[in-house]
Amino acid sequence: MFSVVEAADDLTVGISFQQMNNPYFIVMKEAFVSAVESIGADYIITDAHHDVAKQVSDIEDMIQRGIDILIINPTDTVGVQAAVELAKAKGIVVIAVDADAAGPRDAYISSENYDAGYQAGKFMAEELNGQGRVAILNGIPADGILDRVNGFKDAISGYPDIAIVDNQNGKQERSTAMTVTENMLQANPDLDAIFSVNDTGGLGCYSAILGSGRDTFMVSIDGHPEAIEAVLDGDIFRATVAQFPRDLIRMALGTSLAKYWGAERVPEDIRVPVKLIDTNTAVGFSW
Template structure:
């Protein structure tokens, strides 16, 4: 556990794997609790950084916890409840696994703002998310167009969550009227580059013909690209990603022959969640319970509007 001085405010940051708990705030203090998965992925690292930046900008006292598994995240949330924080911002590690503790937050009378991955209940005060179904729909339509409605597709999916389910469902809905578009393999890369590299290496050995790869995430796309290029496969025509990683944007900008499209899913969305927490603690009621941010297709035609080499992600 690490204590930091932020201007005139104190915050406590509890990293995954440490045994310490957050400091108990004084009864009159208003403290925001924030619970995230461990930053084993660049997108999540940017989420945590953006959450801290926004909390500082709002002048909030806050506690951040990170966890590598649902059990640890559940314990973190229960600890925040016991500390009687004024609101909790949570990005669930897994949708189903984190649903029960959300009920405990509600029963404790603490506002809960969920970001990115959804719960399997409505036990939350507000939800800020990207358009995950839209990502799958856009990717499906893009590949139908690029492949002329016919092709063998590999899908690299994420962890068990609403994000993964919706990105798969949206994709399949988009290609359903094209029977010659076949998903021949669907395997998890856990939203991680190295895992996706290994998974794709095995797929390349078992599948002699692949026309395209639809990945649920830009870092997984980077691992997939590495595997394809190392294997010197020439049958694969296109790879798509999601998330808006600046390294993927750079590949698109530079005209990479495989990495031709991705879809926005910005880690900046957590700033909206922290703003909502600040508003709620300040006595305001959210105008909407659910805020969904658009999934914009990014290709060489509009990349210059989005690429920022100095971005956190």
């Protein structure tokens, strides 16, 4: 009889993150390291810093270093296609996590991103009593972000007296999102609410609204610890739709190992449910 550790002691798993300057991805990284070490495999971790050219270069380097499995968290769904194709040409198992990757990847593990956007939009519409002017604080061109925005728009479309009056890219970064939100508030003096596609950008949005003295409120996505605190603290950051990064990465690794070890049937698209967190459910919540 052989153990999982014995089966994995010559295995190297590479993971490429779109960015690491975000507690969400830090939690994901911690879960990844714990899981990989538990099976005795080697690993390589890279941070693309939201630069698709760097991500492609990082992956090329990992391929040269002999990885057997690539888990990719794309900074640009289409932009990483060449790297995915190269990895597959070398016989490497490729799993996309949190955002999809164009090309012949083996599986995609993500949150229910459309549902997250839809839940955020539905909550916002109910908070507005079905009337108002809202804006979208958008992000990178990855499919998960696009799904969130589409879900939000579809939810809002059910309320004819709510208008989406602005849609700008905060790049999912706190400082950029803060500046973008300040500009949106100046351009739209009657803005009632803002939807942010993620909590890191959402926290920049929160700071901008707080500094403006306006009664605009916001809703976001992730479940970031600071976002949970903000939801509990006051009336501006009213809700975040939580993802579960530990579950995502464990499922990505498990799926990749099943594929690598020859499972005949591996699901190609796995979606992890999300949960709306407002003042009623924020106490005690954490990733």
